[in-house]
Amino acid sequence: MKQFFLASILAGALALPAVAADYTIIAPANPGGGWDQTARSIQTVMQEEGISSNVQVQNVPGAGGTIGLAQFASQSKGNANALIVGGYVMVGAILTNKSPVTLKDVTPIARLTGEYEAIVVPAASPLKTMGDLVEALKKDPGAVSWAGGSAGGTDHIAVGLIAKAAGVDPTKINYIAFSGGGEALAAILGNQVTAGISGYGEFEAQVKSGTLRLLAVSSAERLEGIDAPTIKEGGLDVVVENWRMIAAAPGLSDEQKAAVSADIEKLAKSAGWQETLKTKGWQDTYLAGDAFAEQLAKDISSTETVLKDIGLVQ
């Protein structure tokens, strides 16, 4: 009996977020996903590098991060110890969900990591190059089924951009949404769909073992260590990056904002963070200050355009 209560108290203590913390990071997703991993990596590195002695991660999952974002914006106004992880997917989710809270309601600090999209086909597919795939798409957009992550997410947006650049009506694309790149992978490997699109990391092992053929990546330049052309090289002007960022609470004073930014810069430059990026296979895309604000504004407007083109946002 006693053990049970002791165990329960211990478990309860582990399950509940501690009150006193130098930083509390909201991961607006379930444990295990990209944002959760980003938040927990930041937690580990910040503590190990002595940037902060106590960092807590709290998961507030739902609706492409907009639930966590809304809660963060309303509950941590002026709290310089509160942070939230977010990213490109959130930009799209805010638009498709008509979220009343947007990234304007928080204080974006810096872009930290990024990943490029990869377009693959099963090894047995008759399509050999990105050009073949685009030809097939032009001939009959409906006959080309694309497996990727959630509707309106980065993968879906990338397909919309590709169709548009190829002169195909983006509303005609046959995009099959799966709950993530992993579930989509099974459909691609099982020859259920024509092509697959997701972050390169999702397909890396299959590409290396030869069960999937990598047709193109969505970066501006060829990526080191990846043997595939960019979409741009094929004549389609499409560059898509699925970036992840960290933001602070709304209503911070300039000094508070500067202090948070300094801590994040220390994090991004630390050896521990660089090591983490390497083991996780994330690109270092650290960008802060005005340059980041500018990039963010550009991403938001281009995303809005393409989501309207696909027909997901009126």
Next chain:
Amino acid sequence: MSTFEFLLQGIVVAAQPMNLFYALIGVTLGTAVGVLPGIGPALTVALLLPVTYKLDPGGSLIMFAGIYYGGMYGGSTTSILLNAPGESASIVTALEGNKMARAGRGGPALATAAIGSFVAGLIATLALAFVAPFVVKLALVFGPREYFALMVLAFVTVSSAFGDSTLRGLTSLFIGFTLAIIGIDQLTGQARMSFGIPDLLDGIEVTTLAVAMFAIGEALYIAAQGDRGPDKIETVKGSVWMTGQDWARSWKAWLRGTAIGFPIGAMPAGGAEIGTFLSYAAEKRLTKHPEEFGNGAIEGVAGPEAANNASAAGTLVPLLTLGLPTTATAAIMLAGFQQYGLQPGPLLFATNPQLVWGLIASLLIANLMLLVLNLPLVGLWVKLLTIPKPWLYAGILLFATLGTIGANPSVFELGMLLTFGVLGYVMRIFGYPIAPVVVGLILGPLAEQQLRRALAISQGDVTVLFTSPIAAVLLAIAAAALIVPLILRARGRGEVLSQLAANED
């Protein structure tokens, strides 16, 4: 080296005293956190993963395996004793397990769950080691249309297995379907029936619904009876251990549960709970004691618990061979692997044999450790039920609430917990089964998405649903399961059949 030698080598490493100690810490922590209602293995592993960071790769892998299996096990303890499933895969365990616990047979229920988990874990982990590459090939044959057919089969078997009346079962199932519509539609990204409430965008959390319907609904029901209600709970009747008859009735259920759970867990879109539903349906159909189902039949605990653990091991098949996390727990395990520089995928068995076999050996050790840890504790756990009823149910309410807040700190979530608790109470009063609601919430969206995906890929051609051999066979079985009893009944042979079944005993 052959598979067997690799495995043996892994076991030798995992069986060193220090590593055994890590395994013990892992299973203890995993069970302790997993025991909280609403906190399933996924959250348990996420919370405890940092604990393993400081150890050497071998030690942390072993502790990690312990946490994983411990978390799985902890969920079934609360299901049985408190009627509060910690995760969707132990919902079915609550059905018969809790009835047994209230009839003074909590000991055998916990024991059959523990031993069944062990047996299933052992067989499935060995199967993982030897047949993973073949299973995964088979699993990839399953596309959207095959999954849709599998869901149809699950609906048919499930709606007849829960409760006494198929109509009431179907009514409950459709309540679940209705709740399942709420939230963002995964295929188009559009919100449905969320009425502009942001908290509803992601739909209704399965564990919130399950904990509310089972635990809160139950507490309200008991409270409403007041002093008038007879004190049905007998804490211990007979031995806390399994009798010879319990063993005889359990072992076949364990094996059947394993056989159902492992392949379904290995499918990229299978999920542990489908295996437990199908196992429960199978046990109910095959039992020689049909009258006990709904009142605490031991097969109804043994089978689903075995299926649950077998599918947990099955989940590792696509994870290790394809790098494909098919459950939330598996996704966190993937993060866990990455800290050792392991990139799960087709090359893993070739590039990192030591670590892979080390993991599989660790799972075997953790499995054994759990049995050693939990069997002696059965007597202690059962004493929980000797707590006076008001105290016990107050405790259940507390832990149910704590678990829900722990998983998702939101006032709205708590409101849903209470609302569904009231719904569960009302359904109890009017005699509608609770479980099909939860089944509908889990399987409804899966069936809908797979059907729509299949039709999108075929560009609207309905015939594809029947042209795949696997889908056709599954649909034919489903149709037979629905029609054959009707025909038999129409011919007036239903009585003969039940007579036959009764005579078998």
